[in-house]
Amino acid sequence: MVTNNNSPELQQTLIVGGGPAGFATALMLAKRGWKNITVLEKRPDADYYEPDKSFNYLIDGRGQKFTDYIGITENLIENGVPNTEFYLTEIKANGNRKTLKVPLADSDCKTSYWVTRKTFVSLLYSEIEKNWQESITVIFNAKCVEISKILADEGESEKLKVTAEIKNGESLIFEPFLLVGCDGINSIVRNTLKQWDKSSSNRFEMNYFPSGSAGLRYKVLTLPPRFPLDENGNELTTSEMSYAVRSAFKDPKTKISLGLLPLKNPDEYRSANIITKPNHKIWELKNGEEMYDFFKKSFPQIPIDKIISLQEVQRFAASEGGSFPSPQYCCGFYSKLNHEKAFIVLLGDAIHSFPPDLGQGVNSALEDVCILNDALESNDNNLSNALEQYESLRLPDVKALIRLMQIGYPWQYNQAPIRKKLWNINVILRLLLSKALPSILSPQAVFLIRNQKISYQEILLREQRTTKILYVSILMLVLAFLVFGLRNLTI
Numbered sequence: 001m002v003t004n005n006n007s008p009e010l011q012q013t014l015i016v017g018g019g020p021a022g023f024a025t026a027l028m029l030a031k032r033g034w035k036n037i038t039v040l041e042k043r044p045d046a047d048y049y050e051p052d053k054s055f056n057y058l059i060d061g062r063g064q065k066f067t068d069y070i071g072i073t074e075n076l077i078e079n080g081v082p083n084t085e086f087y088l089t090e091i092k093a094n095g096n097r098k099t100l101k102v103p104l105a106d107s108d109c110k111t112s113y114w115v116t117r118k119t120f121v122s123l124l125y126s127e128i129e130k131n132w133q134e135s136i137t138v139i140f141n142a143k144c145v146e147i148s149k150i151l152a153d154e155g156e157s158e159k160l161k162v163t164a165e166i167k168n169g170e171s172l173i174f175e176p177f178l179l180v181g182c183d184g185i186n187s188i189v190r191n192t193l194k195q196w197d198k199s200s201s202n203r204f205e206m207n208y209f210p211s212g213s214a215g216l217r218y219k220v221l222t223l224p225p226r227f228p229l230d231e232n233g234n235e236l237t238t239s240e241m242s243y244a245v246r247s248a249f250k251d252p253k254t255k256i257s258l259g260l261l262p263l264k265n266p267d268e269y270r271s272a273n274i275i276t277k278p279n280h281k282i283w284e285l286k287n288g289e290e291m292y293d294f295f296k297k298s299f300p301q302i303p304i305d306k307i308i309s310l311q312e313v314q315r316f317a318a319s320e321g322g323s324f325p326s327p328q329y330c331c332g333f334y335s336k337l338n339h340e341k342a343f344i345v346l347l348g349d350a351i352h353s354f355p356p357d358l359g360q361g362v363n364s365a366l367e368d369v370c371i372l373n374d375a376l377e378s379n380d381n382n383l384s385n386a387l388e389q390y391e392s393l394r395l396p397d398v399k400a401l402i403r404l405m406q407i408g409y410p411w412q413y414n415q416a417p418i419r420k421k422l423w424n425i426n427v428i429l430r431l432l433l434s435k436a437l438p439s440i441l442s443p444q445a446v447f448l449i450r451n452q453k454i455s456y457q458e459i460l461l462r463e464q465r466t467t468k469i470l471y472v473s474i475l476m477l478v479l480a481f482l483v484f485g486l487r488n489l490t491i
């Protein structure tokens with residue numbers, strides 16, 4: 001590749017956020033031959049354990065477009081549990097157990113792999129450490145606190161100045177040519193662009209959309225590996241098995257479930273997600289003893305005091321947990337500074353965020369990185385053109401993804417049992433009809449979303465077309481029934 005001193009490959013790129021999108025973007029740029037890439041991450045380490053962020057990702061074919069490009073899919077397979085081996089054991093309050101193999105959604109999809117967030121982020125980071133240290137520097141414990149514009153030459157053009165706070169209150173200053181915002185839902189990079197944007201288009205303002213799961217609150221309980229399922233410890237959990245432990249309480253305000261997803265490493269701690277409405281009793285219990293008592297009454301079928309320490313229950317009780325965000329996106333994915341002295345681009349949760357219903361958060365972030373890579377490739381690393389192309393290619397897909405989040409699978413958390421039943425009927429009906437008439441009807445989005453060959457836009461189109469056909473068919477049936485009925489009456 002021919003480069004000159006002004007080429008972006010040689011200038012400083014600063015990435016804010018060392019989560020999945022940040023490390024993936026650093027790796028993609030390094031693989032393209034870019035040097036001088038710095039990643040700022042406020043956490044102390046890549047595998048730093050954050051109990052309330054210890055969820056599991058299912059890296060599907062979309063995410064694997066990225067891992068294939070970097071050549072780390074083998075590592076993913078080594079560290080992940082394939083969805084083809086997804087078994088779920090449901091443990092009812094009366095002790096009854098049922099294990100079922102969850103059927104594959106779409107045989108056209110690549111095998112997806114379950115990995116914890118910590119494992120996946122560490123996997124990306126170890127690839128940086130192993131093969132890309134010459135191009136990428138990762139600074140942990142570095143929080144980006146300010147982004148400003150400074151004059152570059154006699155008031156003519158502007159440059160970027162980025163300030164990061166590191167330990168001991170010291171600051172680091174950067175003047176990057178390209179600033180990449182991969183700093184998640186509350187992105188300081190996006191918020192700065194929002195403040196700077198004087199146009200009426202509100203390019204960096206998030207647009208929010210309602211969804212049945214937005215606003216649900218979650219906490220994560222950390223459980224030891226191989227914990228016992230009975231008092232005598234005769235039966236232990238196995239890491240690759242998923243569990244749904246149902247509570248003895250039936251009232252929606254007290255009923256909870258422990259959801260455990262599969263893990264490759266049998267020695268790793270398990271995390272149990274507890275997802276409830278905000279008015280659930282669990283949010284009132286701030287004291288460890290009370291919470292312990294609540295768990296014992298909720299789950300008489302498992303030996304709670306042999307599984308969870310009082311210390312963990314106290315941490316759990318004190319934790320504020322998190323809440324599912326509303327589906328949201330902004331329309332601006334990039335910005336160019338005056339005279340193109342510097343550029344800013346956003347990826348991942350910084351531009352689109354939503355509840356985890358369809359497991360697309362990390363996969364869509366990795367797909368953003370691949371689209372940016374394609375745009376850089378087809379524009380010969382010309383940033384100005386590549387960023388325009390990135391936004392024009394990705395925005396329609398992001399809009400479709402956000403709509404899919406609203407209609408996809410928001411009722412799965414038992415927050416509204418009747419809605420859940422209706423949703424299930426709708427899904428089964430569409431699935432059966434699509435099997436009978438595959439060329440005109442499609443199954444629900446939840447069955448298509450992991451198919452890396454179909455874009456989010458295409459999935460939405462198929463979904464909407466099926467809905468229209470179903471409505472028209474129902475209308476025609478009603479009309480036929482009325483006409484037939486009236487004719488019979490008048491005879």
Ligand SMILES: Cc1cc2nc3c(=O)[nH]c(=O)nc-3n(C[C@H](O)[C@H](O)[C@H](O)COP(=O)(O)OP(=O)(O)OC[C@H]3O[C@@H](n4cnc5c(N)ncnc54)[C@H](O)[C@@H]3O)c2cc1C
Nearest residue numbers: 017019020021042143144183184348349356359360361362
């Ligand atoms: C409860 C829950 C369950 C989820 N489950 C799934 C799932 O099953 N499947 C799925 O695909 N997705 C899931 N997601 C969503 C997924 O985690 C996100 O979509 C994904 O992490 C986005 O990656 P990102 O790199 O864009 O952002 P993030 O993962 O949020 O990473 C941003 C990084 O930037 C750092 N940072 C932030 N601000 C600064 C700053 N000022 N300076 C320096 N560093 C900064 C943060 O520490 C963080 O490491 C879930 C989310 C939640 C909340």
